[in-house]
Structures are given as C-alpha cells and as structure tokens.
Amino acid sequence: MAVDLPPDYHPSADEEYMNPHHLEYFRRKLLAWKEELLLESRETLEYLREENWQEADIVDRASVEADANLELRTRNRYRKLFPKIDAALRRIENGSYGYCEESGEEIGLRRLEVRPIATLSVEAQERHERLKRQQGEVDF
Numbered sequence: 001m002a003v004d005l006p007p008d009y010h011p012s013a014d015e016e017y018m019n020p021h022h023l024e025y026f027r028r029k030l031l032a033w034k035e036e037l038l039l040e041s042r043e044t045l046e047y048l049r050e051e052n053w054q055e056a057d058i059v060d061r062a063s064v065e066a067d068a069n070l071e072l073r074t075r076n077r078y079r080k081l082f083p084k085i086d087a088a089l090r091r092i093e094n095g096s097y098g099y100c101e102e103s104g105e106e107i108g109l110r111r112l113e114v115r116p117i118a119t120l121s122v123e124a125q126e127r128h129e130r131l132k133r134q135q136g137e138v139d140f
Helices: 020-050 058-094 109-114 122-139
Strands: none
Touching: 020 058
16 A cells, blocks of 8 residues: 655654554655665675775774774674564564564554664563563573
C-alpha cells in the first residue's frame, strides 16, 4: 500500500499509534539509514584501496594503520546493524513494528525516532540491562 507522506512529516502522538503514515515514515527512515551505512562502507573500501600503505616514516605508517583499524571496527559495527534494520522492516510488513517484543506494549515514537530498530520498550530494555548487569556481577 503506497502512502503519500508530506516532505516534512514526522509522526505525532496525536495520531493513532503505528497508523499507515507512521509505518511508512519509519520504513523510509530505516531504508535511508541502510543506504547511508552502505555508502559509508563503500567509502571506507575506497579509502583503504587508495591509502598509501608504504609510508616511509614508521610513525606515519602507524598512524595510517591505526586510522584504518578504527574505520574497519566502525564498519564492522555497522555491518551488525543490517540484520537489525532488515528485521525492523519485516516487522513493519507484518504489523508488529513499534510494539515491545516482551510486553506487547507500545515502544513509543520518541524511542523509535532515536532507535528505529528498537524491539523493547524503555521499561523492558531497562529490565533487560539490569538483568545483564546482575548476571555480570555474579560472574566475578
């Protein structure tokens, strides 16, 4: 179903939660984010191809290698986002997007605006993090 969104549209709490406009807004946001990550990955590959790896000065070479290592770590984190973005897009398609996978409650527009791949409400996320910290404390 094609939904026509005004260019300046942002979801509002005054609207029905996860109405077609909300879903289309977040679908576009997720697709744009995915495209941005792909573009940045391509730019990193290009940078790595073009970089002069044969710097004569050892300090310069170390600096180039450190920069490349940081870029690769960042891109690796991005790579891990792709499956989460795809899962969020599937949730939009099946109608479960925007609802906590633990409680079924609304995740909330503000949280989704900041973290469109969120699967837990703030309360459920806090419980999850508390449990992880407690388990971590037991391990010591």
